Amino acid sequence: MQDAEFKALTDRAGFSLNAAEAADLKVRFEAAIKVIQPLRDIDLGEGDLAVAFSPEPEPNRDRP
Numbered sequence: 001m002q003d004a005e006f007k008a009l010t011d012r013a014g015f016s017l018n019a020a021e022a023a024d025l026k027v028r029f030e031a032a033i034k035v036i037q038p039l040r041d042i043d044l045g046e047g048d049l050a051v052a053f054s055p056e057p058e059p060n061r062d063r064p
Contacts, residue, residue: 001030
């Protein structure tokens with residue numbers, strides 16, 4: 001990623017970074033993208049498993 005592209009991202013996010021902060025964050029961002037991108041590339045279909053969260057307790061959960 002070019003420095004100008006990264007600056008546009010940080011500006012859009014509302015960060016005002018000095019040069020050292022921007023350089024440090026860019027290194028960390030690029031490392032994180034290497035981990036995150038493969039997850040974003042997964043093409044899940046309608047029949048694939050999904051995780052759902054319900055804040056309501058399950059009925060009879062504490063019963064044997």
